[in-house]
Amino acid sequence: KQSHKLNSPTTITVPLQFIIILACAFSFIFIIVLICCIAIILKHRKKRKLNRYGEKLISQTCHTDNNHNQLKLQIPCCNNIEKDTQSSNRSQSSYGAPSSSEPSTFSGTPKLLARNKCLPSTTFHHPQSVKLLSTNGIDSEANFYASTDIISVNNGTNDLSSTLRGVCGTNLMIRSITNVPQMIMPPRKVELISSEIVPPGDLYGEGRFGQISIGNVYSYNRIIIRRLTKVSTMSRSLFAQESQLLCSIDHPNLANILYKTLDGLALVSEYTELGDLCLLMRRIVENDVNARLDYQAMLFVTCQISSALSYLESRQLIHRDVSTRNCLVFNDYIIKLTDIAMASPIYSNYYSTEAHLPVRWMSPEILINGGNSYSIKSDVYSFGITLYEIMITCRILPFAHLSDQEILLSPPLSTDLDITFIDRIQLKEIIDLMFACLRINHHERPTFQDIHRFLYQQQQTQSN
Template sequence: MQDGRIVGDDITASSQWHETTGPKYARLNREEGDGAWCPEGEREPSDSQYLQVDLGQLTFVTVVGTQGRYARGSGKEFARAYRLNYSRDGTLWRTWKNRHGNPVVEANSDTYNAVIKDLHPPIITRVLRIVPVTALSAPVCMRVELYGCPWEDGLVSYNSAEGQLMIPPGFPIASLNDSIYDGTHQRRRLSGGLGQLTDGVIGQDDFLLTRQYHGWPGYDYLGWRNDSISTLGYVEMEFVFDRQRNFTSMKVHSNNMFSRGVKIFSSVSCWFKPHLPGGWETEPVVFHTVLDDRNPSARYVTVPLGRRAAAALRCQFYFADVWMMFSEISFLTLYFPFSRSQQPRPSPPDQHDAMIISAVTATNPTNDQPEDSNTPVLIGCLVTIILLLVVIIFLILWCQYVCKVLEKAPRQILDEDVTVRLSSCSDTIVLRTPPVPPRAAPPTATVPSDPHYERVFLLDPQYQNPAALRNKLPELSQSAETSGCGGGYAEPDITQCTPHQCFHSNAPHYAETDVVRLQGVTGSNMYAVPALTVDSLTRQDISAAEFPRQRLVFREKLGEGQFGEVHLCEGEGLPGGAVLVAVKQLRADATSQARNDFLKEIKIMSRLSDPNIIQLLCVCVASDPLCMVTEYMENGDLNMFLSQREIESTLTHANNIPSVSLSDLLHMSVQISSGMKYLASLNFVHRDLATRNCLLDRRLTIKIADFGMSRNLYSSDYYRIQGRAVLPIRWMAWESILLGKFTMASDVWAFGVTLWEVFTLCKEQPYSLLSDQQVIQNTGEFFRNQGRQVLLYAPPLCPPSLFKLMMCCWGRDTAERPTFEGLYQALRPHVNQ
């Protein structure tokens, strides 16, 4: 409203006092006209005058701000309260109520100060009415602002069976109904509305706990019991959308507390309806869930929908246990976004078929028509077909060109016109409407004119040439006095940070062009090292001992990479007897470049000796296939270890649930920082630090490795170009994604994300609510530094001082981030506290 994105014609009202108090003047912090919208006459308690705002598209409205009529000190009118009515189609109107059933929102107590109210639950609507409420007869005036984001899901209603009561013995009664559903409740079914499955609130692992203040047990979930909901063992839900869409996937947040008879669904079958007046297609999409009886955490289940086109879906979710509970359902769809001036209009249902029919008619004229009357029709059809073919050929060539560019240059991941569309809002996304005035931006920054869509790459030619930008802004900040962490850094308390104690390192930072990238077996880059250290290599350079390959007994395949495989083997005759080892094996038909890289990696690995770095034990290079033998830890990787555990408590002890303590997590953090401190001392840049690349033994000793990329289990952690895993963008610093620059400072950024994983017990991906493209868009916000970037939330288990340290690791300016020496010194005193 305030910044004019909602134009005057989209703001209407039931009445107004004068032309100068019309609805177009109802904009927060604006003083045009007589300073506000004022409905005609004095308002009575029974009146329902309203201010109406047409948002032009479905919108997820989360906050409403109101003011009275200040009019430069002469105004006296304001509304003490208001109600909200809303409609998703402009015809059917609904009344908003808070989570306790109250429809009245408290507003202003004076004419000047704005009152900002969070909407719990938020509203999904296209048209919103603000209705002033008065207890006594009095004139009212209002100025309004709305906050939210486009509802890109396009879901306008879902239908399902009502939720049920759970009466577990020894536990509180859980009411698993949809308490905020805004449709109809009839014959124990919900129809025609939206509710808790689209309110952005994700339920906790224990469904009896609630994120809402004064919420009853089970409040965050909609749940059903198997034996009472359906004799066929499934729950059927129908989803209706604003228009036909191509469905990529459906994400269902489901509870999995199997100790109380609750599990995620075992399978789901979805049917598609291309047009709302039409019928259902006969061929469903069927998805079988991989059930997990070890991890009782609630989780998202992603159901691929095969890009099927439809305006409605009907899904049958099959029970895997006695109860099934959902807290959130969202959809990823493909469509072409429209601006407000280009709203989508329904096209004739069979336009394409009509064109074909007319073409056939033109080529087969009837006898009663003059022959020459068909000539213009035939020419028109032929021209149309030729134009369509030209457009299709152009699109194919353009796609091939874009794919080649993406494959050749990872730093040019998206073109300039890629836009971000958030399909839902949550606590982790900070929305500011209208945009705050930007802080001083780098000279290359260009602020787009459209605030809804931001360019991933800036338009300055120097920005498109990372080498030129690197020369112009070698570290993007030369000042050590403007710390992004805000203050000094006192050891051993990790509450503050200062450039003078831990933010600068004497070790040089190596850009991508200054290092050798080792592709090795996995196709990943375990370490990026100064080029002079591996500029030549012979067999004599390899200090690791040769080991008879016949003494390696195969146990299982750990993963597969671009040039070979990683196996878990038992090594007979190694120090310590028969021990488990990881064997990275190069394919015999690998290229000469891959073979040379593999030998270089062996040379580098043989130089590393640290308790927290994976150790090269021996090699098999006397004959093909080439192998390197490294340590393997009994507890596997840290990501899998933590995701299967809960934080230590009385409940975990009583139920024999695998758990870890807060001191264990701190101990792990210190070990990771110690290993990275060692690598930094050698000027080695890891490039892929994450919990998946940290191995763990029985004594919880951590060793940093590089197996993550080779394992299919973690393929979703990597951004893919033409089907090949390339970049772990959710762990990468903004300069690594946008500039292709990997340094120890970018490893520090990844360390901060790894800490975040540790203290969330690896229950979700970083930026789990953002798609890969949106993550890349977010790095552009870090570069522009205008306060609109999405930040990782503070994990509940994480001490505030430690989260502040994570924030320091994610500093925009590389020179302002801590060194690994400083991180280690800050974390170490907390291990034994």
């Protein structure tokens, strides 16, 4: 019997408490690993976001000319003006396209001048056959829009930062105070939807009273949602004023308002999976440090931007943050100007830390005289810096050798720009245009009407 007891198997009983403790320990370890993974993902989120933007567009619309390291666009038709004409049922001449018999040109690229000297003037030709954009009224057949926070101001203020940002953190557009009669904007039907349909979305940026997020509504995969989060009488009034103008204007090269909520606390506007032009070009340089857009691609892009700004000019509207980061890139390389970059933390280093000002894109008269100096010609200056960004493929910041404080204390000249990366022979016409836009005397800068006319003619010449 004793031998039988010794050979029988021994049963080990594990206490239930031990199993619970072991499970808790494994759960704790799993949670720690998960938190570490999330931290790593958030740490590299900015870089991954940059890689995501533009990757699809590069593979679908660009190919490299190995002989010159130029990115050429595989666009169906290098003529966005024809697309605009079809969408608005207007004659092509209404965009200010010059006839071939009377060329319009920007000449006289300045040499490296002393900082206290002005740039040479440029002569513009106005062909008689051109129908200029009207400032006395609006074409009943036109269908325009600008995706921006817009508000009319009277005398303004010398404090640059006091009225620059809108309710949701975007740059706040203003109306130019001139003696030119203001254009009456006909109402545009914007579909009203329930606020329950609008998702919270992924946070893009925040302002004083609201925030911007990216989500999807109905068949739109990527949309921008402007939402008032701090509701008060004042914030409601400001947001309603912005919304009223946003829903009444329209243009094919400005991001479109799609929906407005019934409670008036949110707006839904166009966005794109491809991101903005600045992120796209930075991605191009990341893939190939020597790559750049060719001349035809630059004309195709800049002609669309100038088309949008020419429309804003005709309605005496000042954008105040014209730059590649505010140019959304859609399929077929369609560009739509927007206003959301100021709200994005991605571009925090593009704005001065304290006042949140785009000082490297601001004209000298604003830096010297303050907010009262905002005008359409200050937008022309910003467009000149935008041309510079496109020509250097956003490799460096404008005036990269100067700090924000140095620019605020002593506004730089156009000759302070580093043009090492620019092909001065192939891009001579655009370089001339850039320097014309960057003149110290704002009265000597061209109008957007002239700029668009010139770029259109250059585009037509390259297409033939």
